[in-house]
Amino acid sequence: MDIQRGQSVLRAKRRKRIIFGLVGLLVLVGVTVGLMRLRPAPPGVEYATLWPDTVKRGPMLRQVRGLGTLVPEEIRWIPTLTEGRVEKILVRPGTKVKAGTVLLVLSNPQLTQEAMDADLKLKAAGADYRKLEVSLTSDVLNQKAVMAKAERDAEQAAEQERINKDLLKLGVISPQTEHDSATAAEQLKGQADIEKQRYENSMQVRQAQLAAQQSLIDQAKELAQLKHTQLEALKIKAGTDGVLQEMAINDQELQEGQQVTAGTTIAKVANPARLKAQLKIPETQAKDVQIAQVAEVDTHNGIIPGRVSRIDPAVINGTRTVDVTLEGALPAGAVPDLSVDGTVTLQRLSDVLYVGRPAFGQDNSTVGMFKLDPDGKDATRVQVKLGATSVNAVEILGGLKEGDQVILSDMSRYDAYDRIRLER
Numbered sequence: 001m002d003i004q005r006g007q008s009v010l011r012a013k014r015r016k017r018i019i020f021g022l023v024g025l026l027v028l029v030g031v032t033v034g035l036m037r038l039r040p041a042p043p044g045v046e047y048a049t050l051w052p053d054t055v056k057r058g059p060m061l062r063q064v065r066g067l068g069t070l071v072p073e074e075i076r077w078i079p080t081l082t083e084g085r086v087e088k089i090l091v092r093p094g095t096k097v098k099a100g101t102v103l104l105v106l107s108n109p110q111l112t113q114e115a116m117d118a119d120l121k122l123k124a125a126g127a128d129y130r131k132l133e134v135s136l137t138s139d140v141l142n143q144k145a146v147m148a149k150a151e152r153d154a155e156q157a158a159e160q161e162r163i164n165k166d167l168l169k170l171g172v173i174s175p176q177t178e179h180d181s182a183t184a185a186e187q188l189k190g191q192a193d194i195e196k197q198r199y200e201n202s203m204q205v206r207q208a209q210l211a212a213q214q215s216l217i218d219q220a221k222e223l224a225q226l227k228h229t230q231l232e233a234l235k236i237k238a239g240t241d242g243v244l245q246e247m248a249i250n251d252q253e254l255q256e257g258q259q260v261t262a263g264t265t266i267a268k269v270a271n272p273a274r275l276k277a278q279l280k281i282p283e284t285q286a287k288d289v290q291i292a293q294v295a296e297v298d299t300h301n302g303i304i305p306g307r308v309s310r311i312d313p314a315v316i317n318g319t320r321t322v323d324v325t326l327e328g329a330l331p332a333g334a335v336p337d338l339s340v341d342g343t344v345t346l347q348r349l350s351d352v353l354y355v356g357r358p359a360f361g362q363d364n365s366t367v368g369m370f371k372l373d374p375d376g377k378d379a380t381r382v383q384v385k386l387g388a389t390s391v392n393a394v395e396i397l398g399g400l401k402e403g404d405q406v407i408l409s410d411m412s413r414y415d416a417y418d419r420i421r422l423e424r
Helices: 002-037 109-170 175-233
Strands: 044-046 052-054 056-072 075-079 084-089 102-107 235-237 242-249 265-270 275-282 294-298 303-311 319-326 339-356 366-372 378-389 393-398 405-407 419-423
Touching: 052 339, 056 378, 056 393, 102 242, 102 265, 109 175, 175 235, 275 294, 275 303, 275 339, 294 319, 319 339, 339 378
Parallel strands: 044 419
Antiparallel strands: 052 405, 056 275, 056 339, 075 265, 084 102, 102 235, 242 265, 275 319, 294 303, 294 339, 303 319, 339 393, 366 378, 366 405, 378 393, 378 419
């Protein structure tokens, strides 16, 4: 009996252990599941570091902004027409110049020698012309004298023929004598015609040879003028009224004694009274920019109204260049290459729901934004559908209503949270 009772006690103890183990396991599982279902505590964010804004309804200007510089509308790049060495720099950048102002002087000994040779060739060609003219004129005069003698001989022979005809009628001379005088008159008349043709031909020869020699003179004259023009081009002039902006080669300041080749651009003259703004607009925003749209250019010393005059079709480093023609007076300090900010007005929306532009989001996209709770202690993430964007505002198409307060700051570090606590 004692053995059976002992076995019962052991079985009872074993059952208790199993029951306690199952209960403990169930408790552990319950605690784990409960902990897993617990939402993490929202992180705290210092309210003073945030950028909140209130959703409004009303008119909204669609604008794009870009950085840029003021550039002259009239720029003259001055190249060298001939090779030479910089002999003297007369004007430095920043100086006002006139069209005829000599900026610098080049020297070219070879060109100077060529100009002297061209002048000598021109003088020689002129001397040859005068020598040829005298010679040809003498030939013409000699031929004219021969022609005049032949004409006189022909006239005398014709007169003798008439006399002999009268004498023949009187029977004073024989028919043979009269026939001989007629033959002589005819021969001399033919000789006179030939000499006349020779005289006319000599005149034509004179004109032709003098014309040929004159062409040589003209050729020598053109060459001499070219060389003197090249010599004059060694004096580099401004070519237009304005301000000398730079005098350099490949961004290196030009120095006296430096050798430059023909065709090298060495100076830039601009008219500072006529400036335009060249703005760099991000390519994603430049697609809506059109010619003649209203713009404003901030020179940091005044705002100048203007209009878009040109849009560069090429994209460089993610931006497109937009030229803005300035329509207002230039403020003090507005000079070429001045850094400016420009704003182009794309469209005026009359009655839309809008808010300040957040640090993220593009046109017609849906983004998550933190909306402040009514008590202002917490903010909850909501999905907001954006419409048209501007420089400082964005249209709201859905997810928010008028009067809602949202956070515009970059909240990407809280992407893992749908709720934050605002610490004031």
